[in-house]
Amino acid sequence: MSRRAHAPDFGLHLVRNTALWALPVCLVWLLLTPVYNRFLIEAGENLLHIIESPNVTRLVPDDDHYALITRIDFPPSRQVVSSFRLSDLHFHVILLVGLFLGTPRTPWRKRLGDLGLALVIAAFFHLILIVFWVQFTYATQLGDWSVEAYGPLARNFWGLGKHVLDLPVKLAFPLLLWTAFYIDRLLPPEPAGDGAA
Amino acid sequence: MSKMPKKTAKNRSKKPSKQPADGASRRRQVTFLVVFIVLLAGSFSVLSLHWVNDHVVEPFTAGVAWMSGIVLDLLGQDVVRTGTVIRGSHFAVNIENGCNGVETMLIFLAAVVAFPATWRWRLAGLGLGVVAIQVVNLIRVVALFLTGVYLPDLFDTSHTVIWQTLVILSGVALWIVWANRSTQSSGARTEAEA
Numbered sequence: 001m002s003r004r005a006h007a008p009d010f011g012l013h014l015v016r017n018t019a020l021w022a023l024p025v026c027l028v029w030l031l032l033t034p035v036y037n038r039f040l041i042e043a044g045e046n047l048l049h050i051i052e053s054p055n056v057t058r059l060v061p062d063d064d065h066y067a068l069i070t071r072i073d074f075p076p077s078r079q080v081v082s083s084f085r086l087s088d089l090h091f092h093v094i095l096l097v098g099l100f101l102g103t104p105r106t107p108w109r110k111r112l113g114d115l116g117l118a119l120v121i122a123a124f125f126h127l128i129l130i131v132f133w134v135q136f137t138y139a140t141q142l143g144d145w146s147v148e149a150y151g152p153l154a155r156n157f158w159g160l161g162k163h164v165l166d167l168p169v170k171l172a173f174p175l176l177l178w179t180a181f182y183i184d185r186l187l188p189p190e191p192a193g194d195g196a197a
Numbered sequence: 198m199s200k201m202p203k204k205t206a207k208n209r210s211k212k213p214s215k216q217p218a219d220g221a222s223r224r225r226q227v228t229f230l231v232v233f234i235v236l237l238a239g240s241f242s243v244l245s246l247h248w249v250n251d252h253v254v255e256p257f258t259a260g261v262a263w264m265s266g267i268v269l270d271l272l273g274q275d276v277v278r279t280g281t282v283i284r285g286s287h288f289a290v291n292i293e294n295g296c297n298g299v300e301t302m303l304i305f306l307a308a309v310v311a312f313p314a315t316w317r318w319r320l321a322g323l324g325l326g327v328v329a330i331q332v333v334n335l336i337r338v339v340a341l342f343l344t345g346v347y348l349p350d351l352f353d354t355s356h357t358v359i360w361q362t363l364v365i366l367s368g369v370a371l372w373i374v375w376a377n378r379s380t381q382s383s384g385a386r387t388e389a390e391a
Binding site for chain 2: 010011012014015018019022026029030065085087088091092094095098099160163164167168169171172174175176179180183184186187188189190
């Protein structure tokens with residue numbers, strides 16, 4: 001494998017294939033996004049209920065792309081505390097699928113198997129990101145209520161966690177997962193004698 | 198039935214020589230991933246500090262807005278720049294974190310430094326990569342401003358889906374090509390030394 005994978009055109013083929021896959025994958029993503037957003041809202045709310053007591057958070061869909069964060073323990077006029085764009089959480093899947101499907105010299109069976117596993121990991125990541133979004137909103141965005149309900153440590157934990165997950169991890173996610181499966185295709189050959197060590 | 202003992206014998210003779218190589222290969226993969234993740238986490242933690250945001254990221258983002266404003270002026274948009282805000286007669290954008298290309302640059306930097314290559318290759322890759330990512334980001338800001346002016350209904354989708362994906366794709370593509378070239382270069386060097 002390694003000799004063929006280190007051929008000069010491996011990187012260029014991967015980039016070309018990923019770019020070619022991007023458009024059809026984007027179209028499929030746009031088609032499936034409303035359904036997937038519904039799943040994220042339901043599953044995300046259930047996940048939130050595991051860490052809160054009593055269960056006061058309700059995530060309400062707002063058109064196909066947004067979710068409203070509501071608390072049923074707040075007065076009716078203030079129950080909707082914030083909203084976030086669900087599609088922003090998972091648009092990186094376009095690049096993820098493009099990279100996995102575009103990996104050259106890989107049997108389709110392996111590509112699809114690896115992609116399936118990567119998508120399951122991605123779904124877990126999206127659910128965790130929803131938990132952090134909601135807790136970040138409660139802990140830092142509701143003024144005096146946030147200060148009363150969350151201590152400094154909790155505010156920093158949810159704030160930093162949301163920042164790290166929503167920017168670096170979310171953006172690097174496709175590359176991180178692809179390298180976890182296929183980095184051996186790009187690494188230089190083993191130095192002589194390394195295997196005996 | 199008669200083939201079974203042969204196969205077993207073949208496997209037995211192969212396994213001892215293969216295992217150490219597999220182990221070393223796995224170790225290099227894990228090392229890359231760990232260093233990549235540590236550098237990502239470290240660089241983004243530094244980025245989240247108020248002082249760094251106020252004294253490094255904000256001025257850098259203002260620079261991105263300034264460059265974008267020049268290009269938009271050249272395209273006849275007649276915009277006014279105030280800090281990170283670009284304002285035209287019908288539309289205005291505020292360039293925030295996530296839209297200045299810094300995140301893609303840091304992901305690229307972490308991947309380049311984590312990859313086993315010579316420092317000369319790394320520095321060359323970082324120099325070219327950072328410039329290329331910023332050029333793509335400049336095109337993004339200008340294109341998004343024009344989308345906001347002429348096709349405002351498409352702004353949201355264009356902002357999050359199309360351009361975010363394209364900017365990250367550019368960083369990932371640059372790294373893949375760089376890593377592949379670096380590997381070829383080290384392979385050629387090893388052959389020449391042998």
